[in-house]
Amino acid sequence: MFFRAKKTASVADEAHVAAAFMSVIDRTQATIQFEPDGTIQTANENFLKTLGYSLSEVAGRHHSMFVDRTHAQTEDYRRFWQELASGKSFTDQFPRVRKDGSVIWIQATYAPYLDAEGKVRKVIKIATDITERQRGIEGIAEGLRELSNGDLMHRVPSCNAPDIDALGNAFNAAVDQLSTSISAVKEVSSAVERTADEVGQSSADLSQRTESQAATLEQTAAAIEELTSTVRAAADGAREVEASANDAKSTAENGGKVVGEAIDAMSRIEKSSTKISQIISKRRWTATRFSG
Template sequence: MFGRSKRNSAAKDEADLAKAFFAVIDRTQATIQFRPDGTIITANANFLNALGYTEAEIAGRHHSMFVDPDHVKTPAYKAFWDGLGNGQSFTDQFPRVRKNGSIIWIQATYAPCLDENGHTTRVIKIATDITERHDGIDEIAKGLERLQSGDLSHRVPGSSLPDIAALADAYNSAVGQLSTTIATVKNVSSIVERTAQEVGQASSDLSRRTETQAATLEETAAAIDELTATVRSAASAIKDVEQSADRAMATAESGGRVVSDAVEAMARIDGSSKKISQILTVMKDIAFQTNLLALNAGVEAARAGEAGRGFAVVASEVRALAQRSGEASGEISVLVRESTENVKLGVGLVNNAGSELTRIIDAMSGMREHISQIATGASEQAITLNEINTGVGQLDTVTQQNAAMVEQATAASQGLASEARELAAQVSIFRTANDGYPAAGSVVPFRSSNAA
């Protein structure tokens, strides 16, 4: 008796627990019961309120009234109910059609109830409305789909579900930052492209100017080479002139010494002429005295008569000789006077020549100094021109290197412009909120492969 009472008490407790369990499910979940063929038996208030029906409107009708008509026609839907009829349960997220035609998403489990032989007697579905969660996830999926297509203008609306709201906020923040970054990249890529084009144009212009400058430098170098050769030749010629001036000055100095010697010789000749004049004067006096003596001798011979005849002849001859001596002395005196005058004239001319030679020597000395300065300047100019030529050669080398570098810079700027255009093309697929492009197409709602 007591044993049966305990069993009854345990059974009652188990029944109470089951009743309480089903009461909790009925209060918190949407439930509906079907026959194995999908015919609706009953549904609780949560289910009816969620789909907008009354129990009378659904009792006896088929489960397919809640399913998209297109899906009802698929083999998957038939296989779904075949599986339930064979005792297979399904748990998934399912889209269902409300009475007003809107879609409700549920997290549901279809569980067959089996008899003692394992046959399905009915199917119970326990479901939870996850439409808000699904719609939130769907909005994020749409955003990701648009993000994949480059549309950064889409923003996910807020949600009352904390986790979905946090995910939406994170998505919106990330897309906003990405949109700002892409807008900046677009702007920068445009600026870089324009700058690269300007740099390329400037590099091209600089390249042309550098090539022109290089050609001018080559011509300048050639001209300086010729000028350097000319200056060197002039310096060499000036050296020759300097040497010729040295020789001319030496000759003039030698001529000056010769003139001095000639002046001294003329002075000696003048002295000798004076002595000869004195001797001739003496000779004239002697001739005069001899003539007087011969005259006296002739007078005395005449007085002597025949005895003095021979003496008279001698006296006559002596007188004639004295006369000729006097005449000769006179002629010599004339010649000596003329010679003296000529010597005086020659001395004057030689003195003048000496003075002129002195002035010539002084002038040649000054000229030689100037020639020496010119020669020194020409040599220094030749050295300077050689240094300038070396500098121009180095400048030409640097210019050629600059031309090569400018060509490299031009190629680099063209490459940069190409890369900037490529970057602009890459980021052009992104559409930000300020671009004004139409939004991407909506995403097809997710359906499980075994959705029923």
């Protein structure tokens, strides 16, 4: 009798603890119960409020009413319920469709409830709305995609999930810093480009001046060559003049010799004439003397 009372008390305590657990879960989580084939039995207020339905609108209908129509027709979705009915559990993040057509995300566990014989009697889902967190993650993913495309103007919006919002703020700060760094690089690049243009222009000017100087040198060389030809011609003329002068000198020297010889000859003739004149005069005197 004592042991029976103790056992009864123990069972009562376990039931009380189980009820306490279910009360906490019901108060803080969205829960819904299904037949093994996915037909809805009941749902708590949190679930109904999250999806936007009343209990009368969902009871007796299939779980597929919360799923995208295309996905509800897939083999994966049918196998999902087959495996639940066989006793398998699933915990994951799932997109679900609200009554107004909008999509929410839930972190959920689907678990079969087994009777004493191990047979699946129902499937219970316990879920938490993580839509805000998921949107924050999608926002960061979008920011990364825009960044990979070179868009430094895109910023991640704020998120009500503190940890995701911290990631978004870190992303925005990193993009701000990257944008500042790239702006600085662009300024340096522009300065380098301007310097390169100036160097190119200076090179072009130098090349033009070099070409001009080369042309001037060519003209100078031509002038020097022409001057050299003129000097050479003048030298040739000078040599010809020198030769003519030498010829004139020789001729003059020869002429002087002839004149000298002529003078000598004339002197001799003069002497001869004087002698002749003396002889003639002497003969006349003699003739006169003897005739008288």
